[in-house]
Amino acid sequence: MSFKEIFxxxxxxxxxxxxxxxxxxxxxxxxxxxxxxxxxxxKALISPAxxxxxxxxxxxxxALTTKRFGRTMQMxxxxxxxxxxxxxxxxxxxxxxxxxHRLTLSDKQILQEAQAIKSLGYDHILxxxxxxxxxxxxxxxxxxxxxxxxxxxxxxxxxxxxxxDEYRMLVDAGVSTVLVYQETYCxxxxxxxxxxxxxxxxxxxxxxxxxxxxxxxxxxxLGVLLGLEDWRVDSFFTAxxxxxxxxxxxxxxxxxxxxxLRPAEGFIEPxxxxxxxxxxxxxxxxxxxxxxxELSLSTRESRKFRNSIIKLxxxxxxxxxxxxxxxxxxAKDSLEQxxxxxxxxxxxxxxMISAAGYEPVWKDWEKILQ
Amino acid sequence: MKAEELIIAGxxxxxxxxxxxxxxxxxxxxxxAILSTESELVTVALKRVESKLSSDKLLKSLTYxxxxxxxxxxxxxxAKEAILAAELSREAFETNWLKLEIHPDxxxxxxxSEETIEAAKELSKRGFIILPYINADPVACKKLEEAGCAAVxxxxxxxxxxxxxxxKAMLEIIISQSSVPVIVDAGIGVPSHASExxxxxxxxxxxxxxxxxxxxxxKMAHAFKLAVEAGRLAYESGPxxxxxxxxxxxxxxxxxxxxxx
Numbered sequence: 001m002s003f004k005e006i007f008x009x010x011x012x013x014x015x016x017x018x019x020x021x022x023x024x025x026x027x028x029x030x031x032x033x034x035x036x037x038x039x040x041x042x043k044a045l046i047s048p049a050x051x052x053x054x055x056x057x058x059x060x061x062x063a064l065t066t067k068r069f070g071r072t073m074q075m076x077x078x079x080x081x082x083x084x085x086x087x088x089x090x091x092x093x094x095x096x097x098x099x100x101h102r103l104t105l106s107d108k109q110i111l112q113e114a115q116a117i118k119s120l121g122y123d124h125i126l127x128x129x130x131x132x133x134x135x136x137x138x139x140x141x142x143x144x145x146x147x148x149x150x151x152x153x154x155x156x157x158x159x160x161x162x163x164x165d166e167y168r169m170l171v172d173a174g175v176s177t178v179l180v181y182q183e184t185y186c187x188x189x190x191x192x193x194x195x196x197x198x199x200x201x202x203x204x205x206x207x208x209x210x211x212x213x214x215x216x217x218x219x220x221x222l223g224v225l226l227g228l229e230d231w232r233v234d235s236f237f238t239a240x241x242x243x244x245x246x247x248x249x250x251x252x253x254x255x256x257x258x259x260x261l262r263p264a265e266g267f268i269e270p271x272x273x274x275x276x277x278x279x280x281x282x283x284x285x286x287x288x289x290x291x292x293x294e295l296s297l298s299t300r301e302s303r304k305f306r307n308s309i310i311k312l313x314x315x316x317x318x319x320x321x322x323x324x325x326x327x328x329x330x331a332k333d334s335l336e337q338x339x340x341x342x343x344x345x346x347x348x349x350x351x352m353i354s355a356a357g358y359e360p361v362w363k364d365w366e367k368i369l370q
Numbered sequence: 371m372k373a374e375e376l377i378i379a380g381x382x383x384x385x386x387x388x389x390x391x392x393x394x395x396x397x398x399x400x401x402x403a404i405l406s407t408e409s410e411l412v413t414v415a416l417k418r419v420e421s422k423l424s425s426d427k428l429l430k431s432l433t434y435x436x437x438x439x440x441x442x443x444x445x446x447x448x449a450k451e452a453i454l455a456a457e458l459s460r461e462a463f464e465t466n467w468l469k470l471e472i473h474p475d476x477x478x479x480x481x482x483s484e485e486t487i488e489a490a491k492e493l494s495k496r497g498f499i500i501l502p503y504i505n506a507d508p509v510a511c512k513k514l515e516e517a518g519c520a521a522v523x524x525x526x527x528x529x530x531x532x533x534x535x536x537x538k539a540m541l542e543i544i545i546s547q548s549s550v551p552v553i554v555d556a557g558i559g560v561p562s563h564a565s566e567x568x569x570x571x572x573x574x575x576x577x578x579x580x581x582x583x584x585x586x587x588x589k590m591a592h593a594f595k596l597a598v599e600a601g602r603l604a605y606e607s608g609p610x611x612x613x614x615x616x617x618x619x620x621x622x623x624x625x626x627x628x629x630x631x
Contacts, residue, residue, distance in 0.1 A: 066583045068530055070393020153417075218447075246477065251447060253476040292477045357395045366417040368454040369445045 003210060003244045004203055010240070012186050015043075016233045022047035030288065031056050037289045042239045045285035046232050054281055061287040061313040068291050071358045074316035075346065076124040076156070078298075079113055080325040080337065081105050081144055085130030087197030089183075090268050091225065091261060093337045094130045096197065100335045103325045104129075104136055110144055114151045116328035120320055120346045123363040124154040126179070128323075128337075131160035131199055138166040145173040154365035156219070160198070161208040167215045176365065179221035179257065180208045185237035186229040193228055209241065213249035218369075220245065220252055221296070226279070227261030227270030235282055239289060246290075255294035255316070256286055260301065276305055280312060287313035299340045306342050310356060319349035376573055378551055379467075379499045379520040381438070385410050386568065387598040388440075388553060390578025391428060392418070393530075394587065401431040403581055406591035411438050413469050413576070416459050417445040440501065442469035447482075449489035456493055468493065469523070470502040479529040483510040487517060494518030503555055506537030511544045511552075522548060523576065525556035526567065530579045532559025535566055545571045561590075561597030568601025569609070 022044040030041035031053060037045075044050060045057065082104035085094045093100070105113065117125065127144060129136050136159075145155055156177035157170065167178065184190055187202050194200045209220050222241055224234040242254055258279060261270040274282075283295055297306060297314045299321040306317065320343075322328050323336040344352070350360040376383045389409040394400035404412055412432055420426040432439060441459035446452035452472050459468060470493065472486050473479045481503050487510065490500055499520045504510050506524040514522050524544050527533035534557060535541060545552050551573035558564050564575045577594055584590035 067532065067579065070579070070582050071395035072393060251474045251476070354396065359394065359396050361418070363420060364417055366445060366455060366458070368458060369417065369447070369451055 002207065003241060004206055006244060007206065012188065012233060015236055016230060019043045019047045019232050019236060022049045024049050027053050031060060039239060039243065042285060042289045043236055045288060046235050046282060050281060054277065057281065057284040057288060058312050061284040062311055064287050064291045065313050065315065069315045072361045073310055073353050073358045074124065074361050074364060075122065075319065076126055076316055077117055077120065077122045077318050078126045078128050078321050078323065079117060080128045080323060080327060081110065082129040082132065082136045083325050084132035084136055087131050087199040088195050089199065090193050091228065093335055103331060103334060105325055105330065107147060109326060109330045110147050112330055113326065113328050114148055118151055121362055122346070123152055124365065125152045126156040126158060129159045131197065133160055138162060138169055142169050142173045145170060145175055149174040149367070153363050153367055161205055164211045164214050167212050167217065171215055171217060177219035177221065178212050178217055181223040181225065181257065181259065182206060183225045184228045185224065185234050189229060209245055213245060213252055217252060219255060221255040221257055223257035223259060225259050225261055226274050227272060230272050231274045231282065242290065242293065253294065255296050257296045257298070258283065259298065280309065283309060283313045299342045300338060302341045303344065307352060310353065310358065319344060319346040376551065383410050386574040386602055387595055388574055388576040389581065390576065392578055393582035397427050397431050399587055403587040403591040404432065406588045407595050410436050411440055413440045413442045415444045416441050416455055439463060439465065440467050440469050442471045444471045446472050447474040448472065449485040452489045453492055456498060466497055467499045470500050481505055483507055487513050490514050490517040490519055501553065506540035506544065508540060508543045508547060511548060515548065515550050519550065521551040521553055523553045523555040526554050526563065527557030529556045531557050532580055533557050534559055534563040542570060561593045564594055565597045565601035568598055569604050571605055
């Protein structure tokens, strides 16, 4: 059974009603459960009823994360290869309609950026592009990965959804992880945010993790753009998606990211504003629901928030990120995809992590392990 | 019960507590804790160390004459990957010793018995001294022994779960049937779990998470050292059998003394 078939059996409205109907009793049942939590428990933990119990959730989240991941924090950094894009997305700086300077890095530029990133200490890298399949397609990506493979132990990508055989090519080139965010699981309103381009096809995007899973990819990252729609309902569907994938692609590791809607060129206001407290609640809810899933936080979030949240469930963070192609050396002043809030350098972040009693981990992969 | 020295592949070990290096808050903390255990066999994940081993901070911190490093293939999901990792380890660490660890399931990190046995057979031919991490499966353990492994390392419960000896019944069978040392690895959460394993007759135990995530890892490390010693001494002392029921004051067979001439 495909995920779409399962997804179609749920209603956004009904799910919303169920979440908002959860009570304090439901929440306490979930927090105090000794065995595995289920999706009903997750609904309770992300409901408004859970807010008064956040401290208890945080204590448990901290304990579960420490047990599973130890006192460590994985360091990674994004490298934007291209900002070309054929989609219109109402919230993104790279949207087709935005008049910005478009840049796709050449081989020489890729290597220059790699050197700059290596000098920051990184060994795990995330390659990011817009969605321009004709010019920045699998051949370009495969070439970029091969160029970078000698420099980085672990290469992840966040690019346009591809076909399985294209993902296989990228695995052979050296990719171990693919991040693909559904942005929102609200099918009805999805097209309002993605009116044009291949991304406007909701079902195709939804099936992407399955197309990745069949290749035996080592890790898949999921997420939604928090604020596009009601983050509670969107997160339920993310958890549903995660559950489906874990069962069907059991050899794959999973991670969840928490991009929160930020100002960008041509920006929109979030439909539902998500507070820091609510983001903390969501992170803790995921940890209680799935003690093994990796939870990742980017530099979109503030210093203050990141300093504290690292003890509450997060297992990987980026630092010193540039969200424009060439941002590290080649084209430092070009337009970023979104604004960074925590602009501390990697070594400052590493110091913060050590001071908090955690070890910043730069390398946790071996190239031959694919 | 005579005190036996622990010998694996011809190498004697004074300590029956083996340790891992993952999950610690810092390299410094890891070093202090491992020294506190007095452990002489310490596992290191190949995927965590820098390719230039001489500059790797973690390895430098464990350079002591009594510590023997055991590279592990954690991250390998198949026999093929494990064999590649093994060859890389041998070259990098300059040792034939290897902890063979193959877990395709990244959620529970349970070992793939089939792939482990296949890899062990090949690595044995290539001259490795193999300590394989395996399910508490008596048949798999005998197969690994036959494949030439220097010991077997059955799990007590899933890695990092701290749930103790959930597989006790199987461990007892493995210990009774094994001709090679049995090292209980994974799931040991508190020192009493380690004592329990030693009292059962395990040759050694491997502990990582329970020490690394304790509030005071150095103290917990010391506690584990004592627990392993206590458990082993208890085993060697030949404890009395546990009675399921109280001994009757008039045993059932007393009548035979009366009727026999």
